[in-house]
Amino acid sequence: xxxxxxxxxxxxxxxxxxxxxxxxxxxxxxxxxxxxxxxxxxxxxxxxxxxxxxxxxxxxxxxxxxxxxxxxxxxxxxxxxxxxxxxxxxxxxxxxxxxxxxxxxxxxxxxxxxxxxxxxxxxxxxxxxxxxxxxxxxxxxxxxxxxxxxxxxxxxxxxxxxxxxxxxxxxxxxxxxxxxxxxxxxxxxxxxxxxxxxxxxxxxxxxxxxxxxxxxxxxxxxxxxxxxxxxxxxxxxxxxxxxxxxxxxxxxxxxxxxxxxxxxxxxxxxxxxxxxxxxxxxxxxxxxxxxxxxxxx
Amino acid sequence: xxxxxxxxxxxxxxxxxxxxxxxxxxxxxxxxxxxxxxxxxxxxxxxxxxxxxxxxxxxxxxxxxxxxxxxxxxxxxxxxxxx
Numbered sequence: 429x430x431x432x433x434x435x436x437x438x439x440x441x442x443x444x445x446x447x448x449x450x451x452x453x454x455x456x457x458x459x460x461x462x463x464x465x466x467x468x469x470x471x472x473x474x475x476x477x478x479x480x481x482x483x484x485x486x487x488x489x490x491x492x493x494x495x496x497x498x499x500x501x502x503x504x505x506x507x508x509x510x511x512x513x514x515x516x517x518x519x520x521x522x523x524x525x526x527x528x529x530x531x532x533x534x535x536x537x538x539x540x541x542x543x544x545x546x547x548x549x550x551x552x553x554x555x556x557x558x559x560x561x562x563x564x565x566x567x568x569x570x571x572x573x574x575x576x577x578x579x580x581x582x583x584x585x586x587x588x589x590x591x592x593x594x595x596x597x598x599x600x601x602x603x604x605x606x607x608x609x610x611x612x613x614x615x616x617x618x619x620x621x622x623x624x625x626x627x628x629x630x631x632x633x634x635x636x637x638x639x640x641x642x643x644x645x646x647x648x649x650x651x652x653x654x655x656x657x658x659x660x661x662x663x664x665x666x667x668x669x670x671x672x673x674x675x676x677x678x679x680x681x682x683x684x685x686x687x688x689x690x691x692x693x694x695x696x697x698x699x700x701x702x703x704x705x706x707x708x709x710x711x712x713x714x715x716x717x718x719x720x721x722x723x724x725x
Numbered sequence: 726x727x728x729x730x731x732x733x734x735x736x737x738x739x740x741x742x743x744x745x746x747x748x749x750x751x752x753x754x755x756x757x758x759x760x761x762x763x764x765x766x767x768x769x770x771x772x773x774x775x776x777x778x779x780x781x782x783x784x785x786x787x788x789x790x791x792x793x794x795x796x797x798x799x800x801x802x803x804x805x806x807x808x
Binding site: 429430431432433434435436438444447448451452455468469470471472473474475476477478481486489499502506508509511513514515516517518519520521536538540548549556566567568569570571572612614616633643645666668669670684685686687688702704706 | 745755758767769801
């Protein structure tokens with residue numbers, strides 16, 4: 429039975445139930461008593477009656493051979509019967525629910541490399557699944573951002589939308605989105621971000637068949653510590669995007685953004701990364717959405 | 726002279742890579758990156774595992790099905806790659 433838990437949920441103020449927190453503590457204490465490797469970021473094998481049998485620190489568990497060896501030791505010792513998964517696999521990063529007229533935005537952030545005249549995902553260079561490269565850059569990072577219907581109405585003026593109209597996007601809504609414009613790092617507490625500069629200028633490009641298309645041009649400069657202590661790591665990004673607004677219903681139909689250039693790192697070691705917001709229904713994606721494009725409902 | 730031409734070619738390549746798209750290119754540019762930078766199935770193989778959502782549920786199902794438990798504790802949110 430595979431299970432993963434986030435330590436944040438199991439702290440005193442965490443969302444897990446008292447019984448769950450008690451069980452989390454019992455497993456930790458039993459692993460200590462059994463003189464197994466223990467820690468907060470750890471992989472364990474437990475017996476079917478819930479007692480620690482084996483363990484690995486994450487630095488070792490992320491190495492294919494070591495993790496496979498631990499699982500094979502468990503099979504050898506416990507001899508579980510072969511069978512199908514008890515729980516059917518499903519997408520773990522499912523979209524959150526959203527009220528009618530709200531906006532569910534999916535954000536992807538990943539390290540990139542230059543290939544000719546384009547910035548592309550690291551692909552095989554990320555070393556995904558290779559023992560010698562369990563690096564931060566192996567995976568894309570994701571976030572879901574939800575705007576309520578009222579918040580969506582703050583994305584554009586209520587009247588006088590005509591070609592050439594311009595305005596700045598609501599600063600608070602924009603900050604909620606831009607706070608997630610950073611690649612994979614150990615620190616994911618956006619309260620530790622410091623936005624130095626942010627801007628997103630909206631310009632109406634066209635009004636056709638009751639839909640206004642709005643161009644977005646923006647920039648961001650934000651300190652984001654890599655670990656949970658202050659450092660000099662900074663995001664510098666410029667981005668473009670577009671917004672389609674149904675004039676009659678005053679609803680946002682589409683909201684899509686992409687960085688045209690973004691770096692993250694120290695002043696002497698900035699790395700290329702990229703962020704996209706929105707969803708195109710690409711078959712390469714693991715998600716299955718029910719809504720129209722997974723954006724507006 | 727060759728060095729000058731080489732430098733100009735490099736500058737042109739750099740400019741084409743990071744030029745902001747004009748209005749005519751905007752949708753193709755944004756949608757192209759949106760498609761190209763999405764998490765891939767290879768990166769989401771994590772979703773091919775039938776994960777249980779709590780320790781107590783894992784223990785209940787493990788006892789019922791006589792299976793050992795793989796138990797991983799972490800900081801952050803592993804499901805979205807923010808950990």
